[in-house]
Amino acid sequence: MNALKNLYNITAFGELISQPGFILMLAIGVFLLFLGIRKKYEPLLLVPIGFGVILANLPGAGMGIVGEEMVRFEDGRYMNLLEIAGEYGIMNYLYYMLIKTGFLPPIIFLGVGALTDFGPMLRNLRLSLFGAAAQLGIFTVFFAAIAVGFTPQEAGALGIIGGGDGPTAIYISILLAPHMLGPIAIAAYSYMALVPVIIPPVVKVLCTKKELQINMKAMDKMYPSGQQIKNMTAVKIAFPIVLGIVVAFFVPTAVPLVGMLMFGNLIREIGVATGRLSEAATGPIMNTATIFLGLAVGATMTSATFLNERTLGIIFGGLVAFAISVAGGILAVKFYNLFATKKINPLIGATGLSAVPMASRVANEIAIKHDPGNHLLQYCMASNISGVIGSAVAAGVLIAFLG
Numbered sequence: 496m497n498a499l500k501n502l503y504n505i506t507a508f509g510e511l512i513s514q515p516g517f518i519l520m521l522a523i524g525v526f527l528l529f530l531g532i533r534k535k536y537e538p539l540l541l542v543p544i545g546f547g548v549i550l551a552n553l554p555g556a557g558m559g560i561v562g563e564e565m566v567r568f569e570d571g572r573y574m575n576l577l578e579i580a581g582e583y584g585i586m587n588y589l590y591y592m593l594i595k596t597g598f599l600p601p602i603i604f605l606g607v608g609a610l611t612d613f614g615p616m617l618r619n620l621r622l623s624l625f626g627a628a629a630q631l632g633i634f635t636v637f638f639a640a641i642a643v644g645f646t647p648q649e650a651g652a653l654g655i656i657g658g659g660d661g662p663t664a665i666y667i668s669i670l671l672a673p674h675m676l677g678p679i680a681i682a683a684y685s686y687m688a689l690v691p692v693i694i695p696p697v698v699k700v701l702c703t704k705k706e707l708q709i710n711m712k713a714m715d716k717m718y719p720s721g722q723q724i725k726n727m728t729a730v731k732i733a734f735p736i737v738l739g740i741v742v743a744f745f746v747p748t749a750v751p752l753v754g755m756l757m758f759g760n761l762i763r764e765i766g767v768a769t770g771r772l773s774e775a776a777t778g779p780i781m782n783t784a785t786i787f788l789g790l791a792v793g794a795t796m797t798s799a800t801f802l803n804e805r806t807l808g809i810i811f812g813g814l815v816a817f818a819i820s821v822a823g824g825i826l827a828v829k830f831y832n833l834f835a836t837k838k839i840n841p842l843i844g845a846t847g848l849s850a851v852p853m854a855s856r857v858a859n860e861i862a863i864k865h866d867p868g869n870h871l872l873q874y875c876m877a878s879n880i881s882g883v884i885g886s887a888v889a890a891g892v893l894i895a896f897l898g
Contacts, residue, residue, distance in 0.1 A: 516798030547793020606781030608759025626881030629847020631823030632657025657816025658886030659848030677795030749891025
């Protein structure tokens with residue numbers, strides 16, 4: 496009997512029975528894996544995050560991320576990385592080295608920049624304004640969160656979910672509200688994956704059938720642009736340099752994100768001369784960063800940090816921020832159309848989120864349902880891409896005021 500008792504104590508069944516919250520968290524991890532594997536919702540993100548949640552909630556495994564107070568001494572000093580690894584395991588080592596330092600989000604922005612073609616936005620600069628309008632959800636939820644009891648720093652981290660950009664949400668959470676990192680990251684990436692579910696209801700409420708049938712190509716033929724870019728290659732190369740400098744002067748705190756985004760785009764647009772750099776940024780560097788980011792962020796989602804009322808508030812607030820951002824872009828287009836002769840399809844405003852290119856694909860599919868010949872993808876990308884820049888700048892503004 497003693498041998499059986501010792502054998503039982505070696506297993507994790509006792510801890511699992513005494514703390515049933517582990518079971519719920521394991522179910523959440525499996526659900527995230529289901530969304531990524533079966534539904535194909537952002538699998539590169541949800542699969543490592545979901546598996547990270549599972550690792551963190553395996554009883555007795557010691558893979559969950561511990562709070563900052565656990566690695567900080569009374570005199571304010573922190574354990575070094577070797578001490579953290581020895582005391583709390585490999586996952587905490589990765590978290591405090593790569594996430595807590597804010598290293599990985601800018602690295603991912605480097606890869607995003609190298610993957611992004613700013614051509615659609617440069618050809619339709621007026622459409623890029625709706626990417627800025629779509630940041631409405633960030634600041635609306637920011638003030639609402641303060642009103643219901645969140646601190647300004649927590650409210651800023653919560654509101655940034657409305658930008659629809661996972662790395663930006665993680666970056667600002669690290670700086671303003673690190674204790675909320677897990678729920679915010681899960682909410683941000685989950686809602687990015689659920690863009691096909693979130694955008695259609697908002698569009699249905701705010702847009703008429705006539706508005707959804709506005710054909711942008713027909714509008715271009717009726718009202719052709721008076722200016723054409725003669726040397727698009729030169730403009731594409733100059734754009735990331737100029738924009739990076741401008742943002743640095745006006746919002747210096749946004750440079751870690753916008754600067755890396757612009758550098759990644761620059762090495763893409765230069766072409767063959769920097770092709771190896773671009774391939775590295777979009778390939779091994781970004782893939783490695785995504786793996787470690789997903790696993791470490793998922794590992795912050797322990798039952799102790801997730802199963803509370805505040806987490807539910809974060810999940811709900813993130814959804815509201817996301818929906819308001821979609822609505823903000825749509826309403827901005829509708830307001831523009833009141834005074835413009837050349838009308839714009841409101842679906843373009845709905846793509847002002849940073850969820851590239853998912854939001855654009857969803858908007859294009861909605862347009863095709865109302866008119867099979869109305870292909871809006873290239874127009875939606877103009878607003879969609881500007882939303883990436885807009886959310887990074889919005890994050891910089893919040894950090895400047897609250898950091």
